[in-house]
């Protein structure tokens with residue numbers, strides 16, 4: 001069974017369309033998208049002023065979860081960085097996880113077979 005990795009991208013909602021397009025171009029076969037609320041180092045504010053206490057402010061973001069085995073993890077990360085970077089605070093985060101297993105419910109296939117296109121599997125063996 002080939003190694004599977006989940007890449008989770010949390011970024012600005014206005015980047016979602018370009019992310020979908022970019023990931024499709026590099027051969028990503030599926031994704032899960034959620035509307036989420038979050039904060040990072042600035043606690044959801046534009047700037048942090050030293051010595052000033054702020055309440056935490058939750059900002060709307062999108063969370064995109066992608067599991068790959070054939071498409072290189074580095075390609076997914078590079079695509080996300082290129083698409084999502086504005087250079088301003090709040091561009092987002094990318095988290096990378098190892099995946100133990102995956103199951104395609106319809107067929108019971110497990111592991112890489114659960115996420116690969118059956119037409120492509122023989123090419124990779």
Ligand SMILES: Nc1ncnc2c1ncn2[C@@H]1O[C@H](COP(=O)(O)OP(=O)(O)OP(=O)(O)O)[C@@H](O)[C@H]1O
Pocket residue numbers: 010011036037038039040041042043059061088089090091092093
């Ligand atoms: N430590 C964290 N754990 C979980 N989610 C996080 C964490 N940091 C950021 N996030 C998520 O990522 C979103 C975007 O974070 P953000 O880009 O503001 O991070 P940052 O560390 O403050 O970086 P920057 O300085 O570029 O703003 C947050 O709204 C939140 O959903």
Ligand SMILES: [Mg+2]
Pocket residue numbers: 039040041042043044089090091
């Ligand atoms: Mg921030």
